[in-house]
Amino acid sequence: xxxxxxxxxxxxxxxxxxxxxxxxxxxxxxxxxxxxxxxxxxxxxxxxxxxxxxxxxxxxxxxxxxxxxxxxxxxxxxxxxxxxxxxxxxxxxxxxxxxxxxxxxxxx
Amino acid sequence: xxxxxxxxxxxxxxxxxxxxxxxxxxxxxxxxxxxxxxxxxxxxxxxxxxxxxxxxxxxxxxxxxxxxxxxxxxxxxxxxxxxxxxxxxxxxxxxxxxxxxxxxxxxxxxxxxxxxxxxx
Numbered sequence: 499x500x501x502x503x504x505x506x507x508x509x510x511x512x513x514x515x516x517x518x519x520x521x522x523x524x525x526x527x528x529x530x531x532x533x534x535x536x537x538x539x540x541x542x543x544x545x546x547x548x549x550x551x552x553x554x555x556x557x558x559x560x561x562x563x564x565x566x567x568x569x570x571x572x573x574x575x576x577x578x579x580x581x582x583x584x585x586x587x588x589x590x591x592x593x594x595x596x597x598x599x600x601x602x603x604x605x606x
Numbered sequence: 607x608x609x610x611x612x613x614x615x616x617x618x619x620x621x622x623x624x625x626x627x628x629x630x631x632x633x634x635x636x637x638x639x640x641x642x643x644x645x646x647x648x649x650x651x652x653x654x655x656x657x658x659x660x661x662x663x664x665x666x667x668x669x670x671x672x673x674x675x676x677x678x679x680x681x682x683x684x685x686x687x688x689x690x691x692x693x694x695x696x697x698x699x700x701x702x703x704x705x706x707x708x709x710x711x712x713x714x715x716x717x718x719x720x721x722x723x724x725x726x
Contacts, residue, residue, distance in 0.1 A: 595653055
């Protein structure tokens with residue numbers, strides 16, 4: 499099983515700052531099949547990024563994804579108040595995937 | 607409106623059964639693989655099962671194989687998950703989710719989820 503480890507567990511920042519979230523896989527992710535989701539309390543996850551760097555429909559361009567192989571990054575260029583949430587990475591393919599344990603992005 | 611709405615959750619005793627449903631609207635349901643994903647405090651997000659648009663392809667997580675069965679009705683735009691022999695570790699919020707791209711199991715649309723609690 500390809501284990502995804504996200505860091506940090508909690509990130510405390512202020513609106514307007516830049517956020518950098520990391521996702522490391524225990525094995526190389528083929529075809530860069532890596533997605534990122536945002537989840538707010540009481541809500542379902544929302545797709546932000548797929549294919550490591552492609553933004554989903556309707557996602558603001560302050561969200562960007564990068565990386566390849568085993569190391570991936572989600573960057574939020576300038577935090578808005580609505581961006582404070584939990585973020586999950588997800589390794590997928592045409593077989594069962596795995597999720598990271600999440601990074602809690604909280605207001606400082 | 608493009609959406610998925612799950613129903614059927616509740617409290618059930620270990621060993622009993624429960625059937626979840628998911629109603630889809632606003633998109634061509636039969637063109638998409640559909641999945642169930644669950645989320646529990648202890649295990650985080652966990653993929654459960656998939657059914658292809660043509661209904662013939664189905665895969666299940668090892669943790670539910672032989673106990674859970676997925677089905678769909680493309681005429682009614684509905685998805686079901688029959689859960690038998692439930693265990694306490696099946697307690698979770700269950701989401702139905704739409705496959706983002708054929709053969710790529712990321713999820714571009716999620717329902718709001720339905721809570722299943724397995725407890726005596």
